[in-house]
Amino acid sequence: MWPYPRTLAHRGGGTLAPENTLAALRCGLAYGYRAVEFDVMLASDGVPVVVHDPELGRTVAGSGHVNDYTAAQLGAMEAGAWFGPAFAGEGVPTFEAVVDYCKAQRIWMNIEIKPAPGFDVPTGKTVARATRDCFAKEIAAGELLPLLSSFSIAALDAAREAAPELARGWLVEQIPEDWVKKAKELDVVAIHCDHQQLTPELAREVKEAGYGLFCYTVNTPERASELLAWGVDGFCTDRIDLITAVE
Numbered sequence: 001m002w003p004y005p006r007t008l009a010h011r012g013g014g015t016l017a018p019e020n021t022l023a024a025l026r027c028g029l030a031y032g033y034r035a036v037e038f039d040v041m042l043a044s045d046g047v048p049v050v051v052h053d054p055e056l057g058r059t060v061a062g063s064g065h066v067n068d069y070t071a072a073q074l075g076a077m078e079a080g081a082w083f084g085p086a087f088a089g090e091g092v093p094t095f096e097a098v099v100d101y102c103k104a105q106r107i108w109m110n111i112e113i114k115p116a117p118g119f120d121v122p123t124g125k126t127v128a129r130a131t132r133d134c135f136a137k138e139i140a141a142g143e144l145l146p147l148l149s150s151f152s153i154a155a156l157d158a159a160r161e162a163a164p165e166l167a168r169g170w171l172v173e174q175i176p177e178d179w180v181k182k183a184k185e186l187d188v189v190a191i192h193c194d195h196q197q198l199t200p201e202l203a204r205e206v207k208e209a210g211y212g213l214f215c216y217t218v219n220t221p222e223r224a225s226e227l228l229a230w231g232v233d234g235f236c237t238d239r240i241d242l243i244t245a246v247e
């Protein structure tokens with residue numbers, strides 16, 4: 001139901017490093033996190049890159065949109081300095097670079113497909129295909145694969161069509177009343193929800209229906225223990241310094 005790790009570093013290194021950068025992954029690893037969640041969007045040349053916001057300005061210095069620039073241009077932009085001078089020089093990494101790093105370090109991945117507005121289908125398709133290509137050997141060997149997830153139904157559908165062999169999780173803020181019907185239609189293995197919207201009853205319902213249950217973003221050990229006691233299978237955290245990683 002949930003063959004994946006329990007604790008994931010949100011956006012690579014939580015709030016201890018600039019999100020969605022290679023430095024974040026290094027930071028997560030330094031805190032013992034060998035499981036990670038990160039966000040993937042398409043650059044203007046269709047290359048998947050790891051970044052959260054569709055607009056530049058918050059974590060990436062500059063203006064305009066992620067999909068105004070090629071992956072190479074984004075890689076040369078400043079995505080670390082906002083966090084602190086020690087991180088200056090970090091660029092927006094390509095999806096491929098992040099996967100290469102994670103594979104080399106044996107870090108498991110929850111790959112969140114994060115389409116820019118209007119790009120749901122191409123983003124779902126491209127990320128699924130790229131993941132399948134990066135993990136061809138593991139797919140053939142029947143090894144544990146990354147889990148794709150998205151808030152975008154269109155992206156999830158496109159990912160399923162492009163690479164049906166890759167499992168998907170459905171991201172929601174609040175689990176809707178008709179969630180079972182939708183989860184069946186989407187053919188997902190897990191529900192990923194905002195822990196603040198979860199109740200013990202809903203957690204039980206999801207588990208009894210045979211789905212994995214994942215929560216974002218859990219930042220205290222007390223809340224983590226409570227959710228695990230409710231039957232939550234895994235969660236991501238920004239506080240990799242407070243919550244000990246378990247696999």
Ligand code: G3P
Pocket residue numbers: 010037039052112149171192216236
């Ligand atoms: O995948 C869980 C979580 O990352 C979803 O929200 O906005 O942090 O990508 P966000």
Ligand code: MG
Pocket residue numbers: 037038039112
């Ligand atoms: Mg995310």
